[in-house]
Amino acid sequence: MSDIKIAQTPPSIEGPGFQATSLDKIIGLARANSLWPLPFATSCCGIEFMATMGSNYDLARFGSERISFSPRQADVLLVAGTISKKMGPVLKQVYLQMAEPRWVIAIGACASSGGVFDTYSVLQGIDKVIPVDVYVPGCPPRPEQIIDGILKLQEIVKNESLRRRNSDEYKALLGSYGIQ
Amino acid sequence: MVNIDNEYILTEITNQFGDKVYSSYEPYGLLTIEFDKNSIKDLLSFLYNHQELQMQFLTDVCGTHYPDVKGKEIGVIYHIHSLINNVRLRVKCYMPIENPSIDSATFLFSSANWQERETFDFYGVNFVGHPNLKRILNADEMDYFPMRKEYPLEDGTRTDKDDSYFGR
Ligand code: SF4
Numbered sequence: 001m002s003d004i005k006i007a008q009t010p011p012s013i014e015g016p017g018f019q020a021t022s023l024d025k026i027i028g029l030a031r032a033n034s035l036w037p038l039p040f041a042t043s044c045c046g047i048e049f050m051a052t053m054g055s056n057y058d059l060a061r062f063g064s065e066r067i068s069f070s071p072r073q074a075d076v077l078l079v080a081g082t083i084s085k086k087m088g089p090v091l092k093q094v095y096l097q098m099a100e101p102r103w104v105i106a107i108g109a110c111a112s113s114g115g116v117f118d119t120y121s122v123l124q125g126i127d128k129v130i131p132v133d134v135y136v137p138g139c140p141p142r143p144e145q146i147i148d149g150i151l152k153l154q155e156i157v158k159n160e161s162l163r164r165r166n167s168d169e170y171k172a173l174l175g176s177y178g179i180q
Numbered sequence: 181m182v183n184i185d186n187e188y189i190l191t192e193i194t195n196q197f198g199d200k201v202y203s204s205y206e207p208y209g210l211l212t213i214e215f216d217k218n219s220i221k222d223l224l225s226f227l228y229n230h231q232e233l234q235m236q237f238l239t240d241v242c243g244t245h246y247p248d249v250k251g252k253e254i255g256v257i258y259h260i261h262s263l264i265n266n267v268r269l270r271v272k273c274y275m276p277i278e279n280p281s282i283d284s285a286t287f288l289f290s291s292a293n294w295q296e297r298e299t300f301d302f303y304g305v306n307f308v309g310h311p312n313l314k315r316i317l318n319a320d321e322m323d324y325f326p327m328r329k330e331y332p333l334e335d336g337t338r339t340d341k342d343d344s345y346f347g348r
Binding site: 084085086113114118119120121122124128 | 338
C-alpha cells in the first residue's frame with residue numbers, strides 16, 4: 001500500500017453517475033491545488049526557494065508545478081529576501097499587476113519584518129506596502145518550512161469565499177494600502 | 181629605470197606641489213597623503229600623465245564624516261593605482277561640513293561618475309563639474325545623507341522591535 005495522499009473530495013451527495021457539491025468547495029479545491037507561484041527573490045532566502053523548487057523538495061508535488069514569471073499569470077507572490085525601501089514601489093507594482101484572486105507569502109525574517117536589517121535603507125516588512133496572507137519565519141527558513149507555508153495558504157484558499165474581493169473587509173484592507 | 185616605491189612617489193608629489201601636501205603616512209605600507217582639496221584636479225592629472233608613475237586607474241572614491249574634527253568634518257578619499265608599476269596611493273581631502281564641495285574627477289576618470297554619485301548620496305559632497313550629480317543607491321525621495329553621523333542607523337518605522345535582540 002502506498003501512503004500517497006490525494007486531495008480529499010469535498011463533502012458531497014453522490015449517486016450513480018452524479019455527484020453534487022457546492023461550487024465554492026470545488027473551485028476552492030481546484031485553486032488550492034494549482035497555485036502558480038511568482039518568486040520575488042532578492043537575496044539569501046531566494047536560494048532556499050530554489051531548493052524548494054528543486055528535485056529534493058519539489059514543490060510541484062503540492063500543485064505548484066508551474067512557476068510563473070509574469071505577475072499577470074500568477075496566483076501567489078512569494079517574496080523571499082530583503083526588500084530595500086527603494087525596491088518597495090517595485091514590489092507593489094508587481095502585486096498590482098497580479099489578477100484577483102491573489103495571495104502573498106512573506107518568506108523569511110526579512111520579508112516578514114526586516115529581519116536583522118534594522119536600518120534606514122530596508123523596508124521593515126513587506127506588509128508595509130502590500131497585504132500578506134502567510135508569514136514564514138526563519139533566517140532563512142528551510143524548504144520544509146516554505147512548503148508548510150504553502151500548505152497553510154492552501155487551507156486559506158480552500159476555505160475562503162470565492163468572491164473575497166467583493167467583501168467590504170477585503171476592500172478596506174486594500175484601501176489601507178492605497179490600492180483600489 | 182627608476183625604482184618606484186612610496187618614497188619616490190612622495191618625492192615626486194612634494195616636488196611638484198610643495199606645501200599642498202599637508203601630511204603623509206604609510207599604514208600597512210600604503211602611502212597615504214592628506215592634500216589640498218582645491219588642487220585635487222591638478223594632482224590627479226599630474227599622476228595620470230607622469231612619465232614613470234602612470235597612475236591611471238581610479239580604484240575608489242569614498243567619503244568620511246568625523247563630526248569632532250572642526251573645519252574638516254567631511255572627507256573625500258581617493259585610491260589611485262598604477263597598473264604598470266603595481267603601486268597604489270591614497271589621497272585624503274578634507275572640507276568643512278558647511279560647504280562640502282570639491283572638483284569632480286570625471287574630467288579624467290569616467291569611472292568617477294558613479295563613485296562620486298555614491299559619495300554624494302551618502303555624505304552630501306558636492307562634486308563641482310559632475311555631469312549628473314544625483315542619488316544612485318538610495319531611494320530618490322530620501323531627503324538626508326544617511327551616513328552622516330547625526331542620523332541614526334536604525335529605522336524609525338520598525339514596530340516589532342525588541343532592543344535586546346539587536347544587542348542594545
Ligand atoms: S531572512 Fe535571513 S536568509 Fe532570508 S533574506 Fe533575510 S537575511 Fe537572508
